[in-house]
Amino acid sequence: MSNELLVGLFENILNPVIIFSDEGNIRSLNKSAELLAGFVNLKNFYDLALNYAPKSFGFKTIMQTIKVDRFNFFAATIGYLSEDELIVMLYQQPSDTKKTKIDKSEYKLSNIYALIDLALISSNKTKCKKEFDLDIPEFKLHQESFLKLLRSIFELLNDEFSMSLRLKVGEYVEIDQKRCKMLELKICGKCVLDVNLLIKQVEQKVHLWIKEDKGCMSLDIPIILE
Amino acid sequence: MQEFIAYSENAKNALKAAQLVRNLDVNTLIIGASGVGKKALALQMAETLIIDAKNRDLLSKMLNSHQELIIDNFDAILDLSELELSKKKIVALSKKELSKEIIDKFFAVVIRLDELKDRKEDIKPLINHFIKEAALNLGIEPREIDEKRVDISNNIHSLKRSIYFELFKKSLTQSQIEEILENFFSSRLDEIDLYEKLLPIFERPLLKKGLEIYKSQLKLSEILGLNRNTIRKKLKECGL
Numbered sequence: 449m450s451n452e453l454l455v456g457l458f459e460n461i462l463n464p465v466i467i468f469s470d471e472g473n474i475r476s477l478n479k480s481a482e483l484l485a486g487f488v489n490l491k492n493f494y495d496l497a498l499n500y501a502p503k504s505f506g507f508k509t510i511m512q513t514i515k516v517d518r519f520n521f522f523a524a525t526i527g528y529l530s531e532d533e534l535i536v537m538l539y540q541q542p543s544d545t546k547k548t549k550i551d552k553s554e555y556k557l558s559n560i561y562a563l564i565d566l567a568l569i570s571s572n573k574t575k576c577k578k579e580f581d582l583d584i585p586e587f588k589l590h591q592e593s594f595l596k597l598l599r600s601i602f603e604l605l606n607d608e609f610s611m612s613l614r615l616k617v618g619e620y621v622e623i624d625q626k627r628c629k630m631l632e633l634k635i636c637g638k639c640v641l642d643v644n645l646l647i648k649q650v651e652q653k654v655h656l657w658i659k660e661d662k663g664c665m666s667l668d669i670p671i672i673l674e
Numbered sequence: 675m676q677e678f679i680a681y682s683e684n685a686k687n688a689l690k691a692a693q694l695v696r697n698l699d700v701n702t703l704i705i706g707a708s709g710v711g712k713k714a715l716a717l718q719m720a721e722t723l724i725i726d727a728k729n730r731d732l733l734s735k736m737l738n739s740h741q742e743l744i745i746d747n748f749d750a751i752l753d754l755s756e757l758e759l760s761k762k763k764i765v766a767l768s769k770k771e772l773s774k775e776i777i778d779k780f781f782a783v784v785i786r787l788d789e790l791k792d793r794k795e796d797i798k799p800l801i802n803h804f805i806k807e808a809a810l811n812l813g814i815e816p817r818e819i820d821e822k823r824v825d826i827s828n829n830i831h832s833l834k835r836s837i838y839f840e841l842f843k844k845s846l847t848q849s850q851i852e853e854i855l856e857n858f859f860s861s862r863l864d865e866i867d868l869y870e871k872l873l874p875i876f877e878r879p880l881l882k883k884g885l886e887i888y889k890s891q892l893k894l895s896e897i898l899g900l901n902r903n904t905i906r907k908k909l910k911e912c913g914l
């Protein structure tokens with residue numbers, strides 16, 4: 449097998465591959481690992497590698513569930529390439545194709561500030577505190593689903609809640625083979641009803657990710673420009 | 675475009691929502707009692723036909739042939755499960771709150787308009803607006819109207835009616851009043867003892883206004899050229 453083939457495979461394989469030095473510094477990573485780096489500190493995988501690496505040169509595959517943000521891995525191959533190079537390849541669970549493929553015909557260029565205002569008026573919750581990045585461009589959204597989702601969330605909350613909207617610097621998601629920046633809309637307040645049910649219903653219909661943590665709901669929204 | 679007057683917080687939010695929706699292709703529901711301005715608000719969102727949902731055949735026909743519509747009396751539709759509103763821009767008007775299931779199924783945006791009694795900041799501007807309109811339509815001079823004389827029990831419907839009535843009233847000449855009375859009397863001229871029955875129509879407003887202005891029966895009797903005892907007796911007969 450030629451070197452070019454191996455390099456090509458390394459770069460384009462779906463599984464994140466990271467090469468560490470013996471001191472735990474990152475020597476090399478493929479495109480998938482670069483994507484993963486937007487969500488987690490890759491040096492965490494160095495500890496995993498050290499724990500499971502074979503005692504000498506060669507490779508070892510371990511079956512272990514590793515969950516990081518929205519990524520799920522079910523195994524890892526770890527091995528020494530040389531005295532001072534440790535390689536880790538993570539095996540990713542097939543991603544939810546709904547999240548990586550969308551019907552763009554229903555997505556329209558939208559001003560997210562306008563949509564948030566509309567949802568606040570629809571749910572009669574116009575007095576919330578807002579902390580918004582002001583330079584978010586218009587991007588493609590499924591306006592109807594997004595408005596309904598926001599309204600449902602706002603209706604779950606008591607009157608006093610706060611919101612922040614910011615660009616997630618360095619974070620990307622791949623949609624239809626295009627890299628999209630990520631936006632985070634964080635909504636914090638007292639929920640009147642169970643949020644988990646809403647999250648389950650919504651994630652099937654709307655192209656974004658919802659997390660709930662300590663009284664705050666985060667919506668990670670891909671900025672789809674094309 | 676019909677104006678939508680917005681000074682209260684509720685009306686301002688509604689107008690803001692309407693202006694934002696103008697640029698979107700989503701369905702909107704406007705909920706509010708009769709006369710709160712649902713149609714005027716809907717026309718801010720979409721300059722299109724208004725169809726009454728009570729005419730179900732016409733509604734079906736228009737939904738098949740139009741992308742944008744304003745549907746009045748949406749709450750009158752009984753079989754909502756058969757309705758298809760997707761991939762259109764519909765503004766639906768309803769006098770009643772609808773179920774969450776229906777709202778979530780059909781509408782991305784919901785606007786609730788309060789009654790005028792809860793939108794006090796809108797009343798004076800609405801009065802001024804309809805004074806100008808009435809003056810133009812009736813060909814008379816606009817005049818100030820005491821807010822207390824304006825009826826908002828049926829929101830803009832009764833407000834408008836009472837403004838037209840107040841302005842019209844102030845513009846009447848003596849001969850016009852006589853003409854109105856003639857018209858009124860013509861349907862009653864077959865009754866007996868009619869003079870006694872109809873005299874209060876003249877005496878009551880005269881005595882009431884006179885007492886309001888002069889506050890004294892003595893002064894009133896001087897002005898009207900009647901004996902004070904006669905005044906006292908007539909006030910009692912008129913229940914004043």
